[in-house]
Amino acid sequence: MTDLTMSSCGMPPLSLDPARPLSHFEFWPGEAFYAPIALYALWLGFRYGFRSSTCANPTIEAGGLVGESKSAVLSLATGDACDWIAPWTSIVRGTGDSATEADRAEAALRAANLPYPVVAKPDLGCRGMGVRPIASRDELLAYLDSFPHGQRLVLQTLIDWEPEASVLWARGPNDLQGRILSLTLKYFPRVTGDGMRTLRQLIEADPRAGKVAHLYLARHAARLDEVIAAGEQVRLVFSGSHSKGAIFRNGKHFATEALARRLDAIANDVPGLHVARFDVRCASIAQLAMGEGFRIVEINGVGGEAIHVWDSRTRLLTAWRDLCAQTRTSYVIGAANRARGAKPLSWSRLYFLWRRHLRLKTAFPTTA
Template identity: 30%
Template sequence: MKKTKLLFHKIKHWEYWPYQIVYLPVYFQYLYYAVKAKSFFFFNASNPSIKNGGFFMESKKEIYDLIPQEYYPKTFLFKVNTPFKEIREILKKNELKYPLIGKPDIGLRGTAVKKINSEIELLDYSTRANFDFLIQGLIPFHNEIGLFYVRLPNEEKGIITGIVQKEFMIINGDGKKTIKEHLEKDPRYLFQIEALEKEYKEKLNTVLNAEESINLVPYGNHCRGTKFIDASHQITPKLVDRFNLICEKIEGFHFGRMDIMFNTYEELENGENFKIVEINGAISEPTHIYDPQHSLLYGWKELTRHFKYMYEISIHNKKKGAKYLTFKEGVKEFKKHHEYYDTILKF
């Protein structure tokens, strides 16, 4: 019965549809632009300082290194099979305390991102990780947005094209129902039951008191149950000015979504009490489209609008000396991407 209910929920809500359908008009748009640019890999020039423009196989650590340190949390890269003693010593030396966040250096829609609460969990994560990974300090702010920033290379200032507010999977207790029973009331959370049972095990059978709450997935990823709400009405001239100042300091960044944790919008406008969780480049989605209030037609309109921005930026950067991948290089990178995809899903 639950499976049937979830199937109908998926059919009624396009945010859960396969990306092959959601991106249908973009495929035709891409082919048109590829012909005009005379390259299947023109997107590589959208962000010249980021590998492949940030479309695939880009290192999060290399992107962090482009950002001024004060804008992101302490972050350390560990190669696969790094001895645990070395990991522990580096984190201790740099005064990182639990809880921490572990994530793959080359990300894949939130796969293998995990909150690490203890040394035992850190040992487990580092042992299981069959990929290079980052350990990052937990950001203390409770609000998270995805802010999409675009700046044409021939223009001094950029624009914010959309903001998505992220509503985490927070369960508020009532002293009666278990965490799992609360989850089963919401189809969005019900999709995540299997993954949550694997992570939390018997803890899902806990009954929370009326004053208790728990954030089961403390990072804003749609694939992990986070609800996306369009907050583009929060875009103000002051906020745009602030992010123009920030992005001026990030070399070669013209197109992408910045995931940001912050305290209040007012403080964010003033450049206070916020951290950049990460920056996504050419592969970025304008994720405000996944607000359940939006139609598929709206989603298509926004996707094609942003893809046009990426094409125009790539063309401008090509004229300024940025290079496209050759067809042979692009195919090689795609093969690497698919091999990595198979690897990380085994985590």
């Protein structure tokens, strides 16, 4: 039976092993970690057809493998699915000064009935790139000032719930019901002041944060030399991204039938969706497990990996196995859609999307 014991914030209590706060591969270079998965994908290409995974979600560019637009994916939602998605709007950052662009952004917010606070994020970002909470016009001005001209940004209502999770779901084109491949709980690390040490000292002394201090120090540069009052908690990261410093835990025991059927119903109102990772905020993980009390903040396609592999307790071979299984699912479903007439993305377009992704990685504002 699923254990739904929750802490006061609606999440299972987070336990960290001081002797092993990180797995040995958590922050490996991508080239090293993903090499076996890339080789397996190459073999799948021979078996199921190269670029077949780009057909897994025919209505999303490249199936969501790389370079897809967040707003374009969310715009696919119709009917009841819209009720489960956190309200949002988007604008293209024009060439005007920040004040002019802020006027345009606030007009878009008013038109969508979105008051502050909101979350700003690049339409083409991934892994938490450029994600920031925006609570005022001044913060919006600062964000727009560092946002590249000609690029679209998404402004989405800030869901004021602490629990956050990612649920990877898949359903073949001939299947009536889908299944949950992965469920990951996201924790946002904090340090607690003692009235004597600075924020920098607290971060560096933390068993986990101290080992990846570079993820937090620049983000809190303005407060690093401040002595944190006794009992005061400082949240080190806002974005629920592992690469930006969030802590992930495998939540597979919360992947219930009720949640799977809820995602089926939502996907029914998102045409062409067969492989998706739903990033959600929820009132509690217990409610999420019942298929209730959550809002979707993002829908990722086949590029949305099974991020439970970044749980520090996961073994390397298990991580590779699970990611290979996910990749195979994308190819199998993509091949089935291809047989039904879906057209794979051209090599030239894939190359363009990948190059654009690499170019924009360093162009967006810093992540909160």
